[in-house]
Amino acid sequence: MCYTLTNDLEKLGLLARAIRQSVVRSLAEAGSGHLGGSLGSADIFTTLYFSVIRHTPDEPLWPGRDRFILSIGHIAPVLYATLAEAGYFRKEELLSLRKLGSRLQGHPGRDHQLPGLELSAGSLGQGLSVSVGMALALKMDRLDNRVYCLCGDGELQEGSVWEAAMSAAHHKLNNLTVIIDRNSLQIDGSTEKVMALEPLKKKWEAFGWQALECDGHDFRSLLPAFNKARMELLHPSVIIAKTVMGKGIASIEGDYRWHGKAPTKEQAVAFLRELEGGIQNIEH
């Protein structure tokens, strides 16, 4: 049975909050890992796994599933939290993140048999090419499954991303949607200072894509973008989702120093309290 998807904004808000809480808990327990991007993309993950992607957590390799590739492996904690929330494995397992023998590797590793994981990822600039391959295979077999790939914005500095972008448009892969987590930050600071990406939408359009922009924290903005991507007949679609790194914890929002940091246990207590306090994403 395909997972029941919802467009109920309140439900989505609660799910996003639960995912953020899991992220904070698992990172505090691990003592290391990437908090900023994991919190910042939690609403995108919620949209994907609870409103957009056809999938079956109790049968991860169901042939009818839509495919999801996380190209930025470092935000694995939010992927794991989402998979657990959807029922791929028990939430208790999230506390094994980054520990010896865990299926929840620091960056996703496919040899650890985690259900729901299609690809190992960590070294940047590969996920989109793999997604192109999946989309091509589906077209060859005349199947209507869709392929979704989440890329970071800093990742777009990898040249291979643009090889993939060129090829997806060349093959008219309208079954492919890429989401860019556009938080405008990377390890060394602002993306525009490190290596400017703008005008980003125009770049994708010049490469032959349908380029859409949306607020990556507002389901009322995210959902129509995914719908529009699904309707497109000739081109692959990119959704440039504007996000805030660390979203949900006011004291760390937009602070690039939280790219690769985990909260201490004391910080985690405060962060969890803050998340409990208000449901994000409904009133924006």
Add this chain to the structure above:
Amino acid sequence: MKEYTNSGSKDTRSGFGEAMHELGKTNPDVVALCADLTPSMKLDAFARDFPDRFIEVGIAEANMICIAAGLTIGGKIPFTGTFANFSTARVYDQIRQSVAYSNKNVKICASHAGITLGEDGATHQNMEDLGMMKMLQNMTVINPCDFNQTKAATLAIAKYVGPVYLRFGRPKVPNFTPPDQQFEIGKALVLNEGTDVSIFATGHLVWKALEACRILGEEGISSEVINIHTIKPLDDEAILASVRKTGCVVTAEEHERNGGLGDSIAQLLARKYPLPVEMVAVDDSFGESGTPEELMKKFGLDTPDVIRAVKAVMARKKS
């Protein structure tokens, strides 16, 4: 010694191309990808007759490797085609993460390997590829010796599930193995039985080893010649069985000594059965322009080099 006849020299890459065309007819899951080298890779016939299963990726090898990884998720059996340098060095991280670590059923097929690429020179003459690929977990590494064997190997890897690196070459070389052979991955082939020395050869050096064996035979030296077409997994048992009989070893390959077949065999022997080893291989050097024959001579990969190595190792055995 056992007689081997050249049935007419052919390039190993054409063996690959012929097998691909056959696979196109027999296996609907086989997909070929090429990075703007379709004629060189001998993929023209496949591209012509199976256009829906031929993906031209342009000059974008990193993209090609990862697209291939993605195709496997839909149950396809992708064969990527470009030169050895662009099949390995250029895309090592893509292979490492998206193919090997992700354990995807991708067949990385590399032509123009080694020094015999010839006139194009060192930028294109990759002699580190076997080392790079054998270091990757999950990767099977195959280096067949002639046209017939390359064809058989190509057909065999389509049936095997898991990442494979298949290496072959550009020049026409003697074609001497049977046309109808069954290729067994990981199984060393004893081409000539002998008692004085074991010569383990791979790729284009197998024929040279047979030539050396014949000449040495005339001098009363009995060489065992073994074709190691699969570098990984190495056929430990066949190698150990031979050296227990002969007591000394020559390895021969068109590759850097560091990281090549000789290095794999020396490791095995150091652990299990130490004895003298000489290696016919490239000695820490980039290649250069020249004809394949000239280069094999200059870089010490010719029949006389194998003979010299045999004599050297036998002298060490005696002392």
